[in-house]
């Protein structure tokens with residue numbers, strides 16, 4: 001019961017009212033009991049002076065004993081009434097002051113944290129994202145009332161805002177960096193052509209075209225990335241055969257495999273049931289993984305695609321005998337714009353976004369994606385799973 005008053009704002013507000021009323025009553029009672037005797041004495045002594053004849057006007061007519069007693073009783077009552085009213089007025093004043101002070105103190109306890117939050121939110125709005133507020137419940141005890149919980153939620157919100165702002169700045173930096181490279185190349189070719197330093201040969205036009213093509217792919221990738229990161233896409237789930245999708249991608253990339261001299265081998269489980277997936281999105285994931293395998297495998301190398309069932313999911317594996325990935329780089333390859341070998345990937349046109357998108361798409365299907373590699377120069381394997389139940 002007591003803990004309710006400590007941990008609930010409503011309890012604390014109720015308690016504060018009770019405290020204010022109690023303080024008022026105590027001060028009123030104390031002040032009254034202290035001031036009544038003094039006031040009474042003062043009025044009684046005033047009355048006795050009057051009666052002893054000092055200030056008493058000379059009575060024209062002789063008064064009887066009964067009249068005197070009645071007059072005295074009236075005077076006594078009037079005196080008593082005045083002294084009680086005086087004492088009450090004094091006590092009420094004191095109680096009012098005490099109640100105001102108690103209310104100020106208590107309301108400051110309730111309003112104080114809210115004001116702190118308001119100031120902190122203003123500072124965050126002005127761009128100071130590191131702003132946080134203290135949570136007294138955590139510091140003093142481990143019991144959190146509503147205000148402490150509000151402060152905690154406020155700090156969590158500030159954390160998220162700070163991270164989002166950091167990501168936004170990083171993204172802007174990355175995007176401008178990525179755009180600068182092909183733009184600088186195009187500008188260089190154009191300046192060379194205008195100055196006559198570079199000849200207007202088909203190769204020059206081809207190089208300008210390649211850079212423009214890279215820009216276009218980058219812009220497309222960025223558009224796709226913003227869509228998947230904001231979860232602004234819907235999955236059009238239908239029954240699909242994963243083996244058919246793999247064969248589609250393999251036949252699309254067939255000419256590139258032949259041109260590069262890379263061998264493709266497939267070992268697909270014929271007994272796999274159909275699964276509920278968005279075929280276009282899964283084609284996108286497969287194209288990225290098989291395309292990467294082809295890109296990072298030297299001529300004469302091999303790529304193996306393997307499908308198998310593991311309990312309630314299908315596991316798809318793309319293994320290559322290519323350049324491999326160093327163990328310390330494995331956790332980073334899903335980060336946007338990450339390239340294990342920056343110069344090589346950039347010249348081969350990779351933007352470092354493909355795996356970020358693939359990971360988001362696999363997660364949207366409630367699957368998992370991971371990579372393994374024995375090390376640089378030793379090839380790599382990319383696996384992803386898709387659940388079998390709808």
Ligand code: ADP
Pocket residue numbers: 288292293296320322323324325333334338339340341345349350351352353354355356380
């Ligand atoms: P990119 O467009 O640069 O290939 P990805 O997001 O698809 O971007 O891949 C990120 C990085 O992961 C690549 O730049 C590369 O360094 C590494 N990577 C991806 N696939 C492979 C692979 N099969 N073999 C070796 N490295 C790979």
